[in-house]
Amino acid sequence: MASNHHRLSGAPVAEAVDSAAVRITDLTRSFGDRRVLDHIDLTIARGEFTALLGRSGSGKSTLLRAVAGLDHGTVGSGEILVPERVSLVFQDSRLLPWSKILDNVVLGLPGKDARGRGRAALDEVSLAKRESAWPHELSGGEQQRAALARSLVSEPELLLADEPFGSLDALTRIRMHRLLRRLYETHRPAVLLVTHDVDEAVILADRVLVLDDGDFVQDLRIDLPAERDPGDPGFQHYRTTLLGALGVLPAHRTKEQS
Amino acid sequence: MNLDIARTGGGTATVTGGPQKAPPASAPPPGPAPEAGGLVPALQRRLGRGKSIPFGRLLGPLLIIATWWAASAAGWLDPRKLSSPTSVLYSAQDLWTSGRLQDSVQTSLSRALLGLLIGVAAGVVLALASGLSRIGDAFVDGTLQVKRSIPNLALLPLLILWLGIGETMKVVVIALGVLVSVYINTHAALVSIDARYVELAEAQGLSRWQFLRKVVLPAALPGFFTGLRLAVTAAWLGLIVVEQINATSGIGYMMFQAQQYAQSGIILVGLVLYGTFGFASDALVRLVEGRVLSWRRTITA
Ligand SMILES: Nc1ncnc2c1ncn2[C@@H]1O[C@H](COP(=O)(O)OP(=O)(O)OP(=O)(O)O)[C@@H](O)[C@H]1O
Ligand SMILES: [Mg+2]
Numbered sequence: 001m002a003s004n005h006h007r008l009s010g011a012p013v014a015e016a017v018d019s020a021a022v023r024i025t026d027l028t029r030s031f032g033d034r035r036v037l038d039h040i041d042l043t044i045a046r047g048e049f050t051a052l053l054g055r056s057g058s059g060k061s062t063l064l065r066a067v068a069g070l071d072h073g074t075v076g077s078g079e080i081l082v083p084e085r086v087s088l089v090f091q092d093s094r095l096l097p098w099s100k101i102l103d104n105v106v107l108g109l110p111g112k113d114a115r116g117r118g119r120a121a122l123d124e125v126s127l128a129k130r131e132s133a134w135p136h137e138l139s140g141g142e143q144q145r146a147a148l149a150r151s152l153v154s155e156p157e158l159l160l161a162d163e164p165f166g167s168l169d170a171l172t173r174i175r176m177h178r179l180l181r182r183l184y185e186t187h188r189p190a191v192l193l194v195t196h197d198v199d200e201a202v203i204l205a206d207r208v209l210v211l212d213d214g215d216f217v218q219d220l221r222i223d224l225p226a227e228r229d230p231g232d233p234g235f236q237h238y239r240t241t242l243l244g245a246l247g248v249l250p251a252h253r254t255k256e257q258s
Numbered sequence: 259m260n261l262d263i264a265r266t267g268g269g270t271a272t273v274t275g276g277p278q279k280a281p282p283a284s285a286p287p288p289g290p291a292p293e294a295g296g297l298v299p300a301l302q303r304r305l306g307r308g309k310s311i312p313f314g315r316l317l318g319p320l321l322i323i324a325t326w327w328a329a330s331a332a333g334w335l336d337p338r339k340l341s342s343p344t345s346v347l348y349s350a351q352d353l354w355t356s357g358r359l360q361d362s363v364q365t366s367l368s369r370a371l372l373g374l375l376i377g378v379a380a381g382v383v384l385a386l387a388s389g390l391s392r393i394g395d396a397f398v399d400g401t402l403q404v405k406r407s408i409p410n411l412a413l414l415p416l417l418i419l420w421l422g423i424g425e426t427m428k429v430v431v432i433a434l435g436v437l438v439s440v441y442i443n444t445h446a447a448l449v450s451i452d453a454r455y456v457e458l459a460e461a462q463g464l465s466r467w468q469f470l471r472k473v474v475l476p477a478a479l480p481g482f483f484t485g486l487r488l489a490v491t492a493a494w495l496g497l498i499v500v501e502q503i504n505a506t507s508g509i510g511y512m513m514f515q516a517q518q519y520a521q522s523g524i525i526l527v528g529l530v531l532y533g534t535f536g537f538a539s540d541a542l543v544r545l546v547e548g549r550v551l552s553w554r555r556t557i558t559a
Contacts, residue, residue: 068461070457094455094458097554099472108464150462
């Protein structure tokens with residue numbers, strides 16, 4: 001069983017979290033004999049945009065699910081402190097097919113003005129006119145935008161996202177990058193974004209972590225201007241470093257090293 | 259092949275197979291029929307079942323009646339075994355003037371409706387009890403699965419022993435059949451809810467009640483409607499069974515008496531009534547289902 005989960009709201013947690021949005025101490029998670037997360041420590045500051053890279057099967061989703069408190073039944077130990085308001089974006093938009101878009105956005109949102117806030121959130125992702133559409137009437141990109149609206153309408157202090165753009169085409173993905181970055185700058189939540197795309201990580205994040213073999217092998221601060229250009233030499237430098245950490249260096253580099 | 263662009267009356271460009279096939283420039287729009295190599299209207303789902311025919315469901319029954327009519331008129335049918343549609347209509351008219359038809363229909367309909375209502379309510383309550391709580395599951399589900407394997411007919415002797423042969427027994431028999439159909443399908447839908455939506459509900463911090471209202475119940479509605487349609491059939495079936503047993507009123511009684519006096523017309527009136535009620539009630543459930551489940555995009559759309 002997962003133990004020491006302090007996901008619940010309450011004074012002690014808020015106090016312990018202080019300037020950090022996430023504090024993970026000595027976290028271990030195993031499936032059978034396989035230890036997927038091996039004594040991990042991680043602190044994410046308030047408002048920090050962090051991307052998490054790693055090969056397929058390296059445990060990115062496992063870590064994210066642990067932070068989201070969704071991994072009941074997984075064997076492990078350690079301590080995770082998170083803020084009161086946490087939102088999660090899935091790879092699929094996961095809209096309830098039997099609820100209209102606005103009802104999906106305000107799902108679980110407390111307060112009298114929930115629907116008003118839901119409309120404002122839809123407006124932010126340019127879907128104000130589609131509030132009474134059924135989810136299946138929206139395109140894949142629009143569905144994912146609605147999912148973004150749903151995750152931001154509660155003004156989370158921590159936004160968790162597991163490959164949220166993984167199922168979108170390249171053009172839509174570029175649009176979504178701009179949108180996510182803009183929303184982030186408006187709302188300033190701490191973000192933990194899981195992705196397998198190195199460029200996506202460098203375009204969006206202020207800090208990139210690489211997970212491998214149960215622990216972080218890279219913790220890189222991205223020092224680039226807000227408008228990032230993948231053709232820029234600085235960008236190239238980060239990309240090369242990260243590809244190296246992932247064990248997939250560009251061909252000429254591999255030759256040099258061998 | 260050289261292609262011509264011909265302007266049709268509608269002002270849209272149509273690519274046609276060749277100059278000899280191009281319609282004259284002054285011709286009215288040629289309609290949707292495309293010519294070889296032309297543009298094809300992309301309206302229909304190619305692997306769907308095609309356009310729905312208005313009142314199409316009535317075509318089969320109407321064909322059977324027409325055949326019956328023709329066979330009677332041609333003198334192929336012995337009127338003592340199977341009366342002609344015309345004499346069935348006369349029988350119906352007689353029954354109507356004497357008031358027996360209305361009485362029988364009212365009695366039968368209220369039996370079926372009462373049994374249906376009680377059965378649906380009980381089925382839904384039991385399905386919720388066992389679908390939403392482990393304790394309910396332990397007590398209810400096994401019992402209902404056992405009941406499912408015993409046909410109502412086999413329970414009749416016991417029910418007659420307990421409840422007599424009055425209205426109570428009749429309604430209970432109908433309700434039992436309805437209950438099983440509603441329970442099985444609703445329960446299956448409640449317990450097979452997609453784990454991804456459960457995860458979403460947890461992530462969105464839904465309370466148990468919100469989870470039920472926003473996720474579990476809407477997700478189970480399609481299963482409930484499947485059960486309801488089977489239940490309506492089960493109600494008519496139950497009705498026919500109980501009206502064969504020592505009834506003193508209702509459509510079944512009317513048919514039983516006609517059998518004594520070899521009045522095949524009246525028997526057929528009864529059969530037509532059963533058929534019409536079954537057909538109409540199924541259509542009604544379908545209609546409601548379509549309204550309530552309008553979010554579903556299925557191939558029938
Ligand atoms: N429920 C589970 N039961 C058993 N093993 C699991 C389970 N979930 C994950 N694993 C295993 O744990 C390891 C890490 O899985 P995880 O889903 O965290 O990888 P990931 O980094 O997200 O990969 P990807 O990039 O492909 O999504 C994998 O080897 C996987 O097989
Ligand atoms: Mg994953």
